Amino acid sequence: MTPSASSGSDALIVASGLSKRFESLIAVDGVEFEVRRGEVFGFLGPNGAGKTSTMRMIGCTSPRTSGELRVMGMDPATHASEIKARLGVVPQADNLDIELTVRENLEMYARYFDVPRDTAAERIDELIDFVQLRDKATSKVDPLSGGMKRRLTIARALVNRPDLILLDEPTTGLDPQARHLVWERLYRLKQSGVTLVITTHYMDEAEQLCDRLVVMDKAKIVAEGSPRQLIERYSTREVLELRLTDPARKKLAASLDGLAERAEWLPDRVLLYTPSGDTALASIHERGIETDSALVRRATLEDVFLTITGRSLIE
Amino acid sequence: MAIEAAHASPPPSLHRAVKLVQRNILAYKHYWIALVSGFFEPVFYLAAVGFGVGRYVESVPYAGTTLDYASFLAPGMLAASTLNGAIFDGFFGPFFKLNWMKTYDGIVTTPMSIPDIALGEVLWALIRGTIYGTGFLIVMTALGLVHSPWGALALPAIMLSGGALSAGAMILTGVTKEIASLEKVMTLVVFPLFLFSGTFFPVSLYPEYLRPVVQATPLYHSASLLRALTTGEVGLGTLWHVVYLVAMLVIASIVATRLIRRRLIS
Structure with missing residues (x-):
């Protein structure tokens, strides 16, 4: 688990002694992990274990309290915009722009990411098909089902062709059918070689998607390995x-x-x-x-x- | 703690701030009626109070001379129209985006920073204030309520007023969380500001000890500046209003950005 051992150019995220404290609460307590290019890396743990806080520190929307963190070789404290330019983020709670249509949501995010207009138009078409929202493209966001909103959020996270996608509880609150559709899309992303970081409290989600994962409990990492390794070791x-x-x-x-x-x-x-x-x-x-x-x-x-x-x- | 301090964000980028303006234009394509309606409020006031009630008001003392009431009221309503734009888009809009729709939570995951977002919202509110102000200025000119060539400078003054008031409104966004506070702010801050800032009647009507209070409000400076320009009573004192509004634009933008950052980055 020493990050220095293998942190070559293949490590997209390197964290050591990473901590986050909110006044009296220690949300993340000295965690150490490394995410390599092309893998699906998971944070498995119950609610309140510190998964989301860790994700937000990686995503540059929450400053770390102490420790080291490098995302794509850069420090979130000093290079937030540069890091965010190469990230795709699927947050736990949907924050789609509900004043815009499905397509406009993708168009605006393409602009925030400075994607040239021609490229954006083509890419948005592909993404709308990828997340199967073709017949909802001109609909406002609010009337969409939970599963559709999640899929749109995933498409939004792909609009800048990110090197790294952060998914915080991607299927929480979805019905089984909608979950499977999201899993299937994520599996296709995995196969296309994108690096995914997922937090989840669903063990089946972690087992199906993750190449490697850490188990978090009470702000700390308590185990690390592939799903198979962890089961062999602890069960x-x-x-x-x-x-x-x-x-x-x-x-x-x-x-x-x-x-x-x-x-x-x-x-x-x-x-x-x-x-x-x-x-x-x-x-x-x-x-x-x-x-x-x-x-x-x-x-x-x-x-x-x-x-x-x-x-x-x-x- | 040293690391958190290092997160002190870089200054806003105009290039990125403009993207938020584009976002608002796109959103308002769906609500264009709301956009148009804001223009009418001060026009209605001018009609009802200026030409209705105003018929019973002989004249108003102003700059050592007197002014017919409609000519006194109109620049006040012009200032109020920029206040309308500022409240709609510096306060209501950002309030809902921040607290209800979580729009900004999504945007800050892109290269957009909070200063970019804040600048974008102030720019947009300024644009909207300018649209209202320009419309109102045309109405004033048509009604013969602009008495001086200085009136041409009312347009940049409207933009300055719109920017300063929007930045002030963004502070309100940063300090309110609940829907009930919208009502409180409207009743206790915006409405008194609208009524008592030398918009409807001259500040000289107040007892001496109250005048400095009124003269400290932003709408007083906005109304006084616009009144000086549309009546041609321009002097060195007029410059003081400009200084006040520029300072407000800068300081309120910085304060508002900090307050909103506290709500988005934790």
Whole structure:
């Protein structure tokens, strides 16, 4: 995790000892990470973990309190406009220009970025198609659905052909169908080689999109790696999820030996971490413990988070 | 803390500020009626008060002589028309963009800086104030209420007044958050300013101790400057109004930019 080791020209963002303090609150506490060109890098953590504050420092809209931060080799404290010229930002809350139409939103942002008019017109056409808003191009922004607004915000973030795109909770508040459409577009961006930085508290989002991620909790980075590495390091391959009556719960607690590597006792269910869920379930039944329901699933980043912090991602 | 201080932003760029003016022009294509309506308010006042009530007012003492009431009131309303433009686009517009529509939160993620945005809004408000003022000046000329060739300088004076008042209005944007404060500001700041700044009646009517208060307000200087130009009663004192308005434009722009920065960058 030492940034100096590999921070060649391939590192688009390098942070070390990066901190953000708001009066009495420490939002980000000495974090260290590096984002390389062409990768999808994620910040996974619950609300209030410091993800958005970190993103805003990268995006030059929040000055850091201490530590080092370089974005594309430049310091946000002194080169904000130059950095922002090469960034695309998809903020957590939509801030589209609601006094303008879909197309005008893109036109204005192209102007803010000094994109020449001819280039802009062509690019905006492509982007409107890319985010599938062709038949809404002349509509005002307000009547659009949440998913459409998100897609427009993504198109807006692409209008300057950025080297780096920052996406803060890109699918929060969307229905499943709209989320999948956004994921699919982001996946296509990933394949085209754009560097993406994503914050999310959805473990499936992080797993599907991120090449590498850091897990944040209480203003600090608590783990780092690829989704696969993190699951291997902090969890077993499979998880057995059980729902039990209180007596069965007590009985299981008394005879847990040899059943699983680790157990999480959540209020509504018990999670048993084991290389084979089926084997574990069979031996539970052999020991005469009745289960209301049993589900064997593969381990996810949610389990990683639970193991590290003892809490769920979504509370 | 040293790093936060280093974020002290560079001066605004006119090139970038103009983009915000373009944005507002684009937005107003959808609301052009709102744009036109602001012009009529001072015209209505001139008609109702100047020519209605004014018929019962014989004359107003002014610059050692007297003036018919409509000729006294008209430059006051001309100043008020620049105030209208300033309030609409230096206060209402930015208030909603800052607090409700979060327009600026999006724009600051582009190379546009907060000083760029602030300058852009002041420029736009100045343009709108100038449009209103010019329209009103044409009405005044047609009604024979411009009595001197100095009146030609009323146009740049309108622009100066529009700029200074807009920058002042942007300060209001920086200090208000809730919709209720719009009403408070209108009732307690803008409306008294409109009524009591030597717009409807001369400052000499006030008791001695109140005069300095009135003479400290920006609309007093704007109205006095325009009245001097349309009546031709220009003197060295006229220059003082210009100095006041230029100083207000500069200082209020800096203060407003700082206040708005505090709301956008944290």
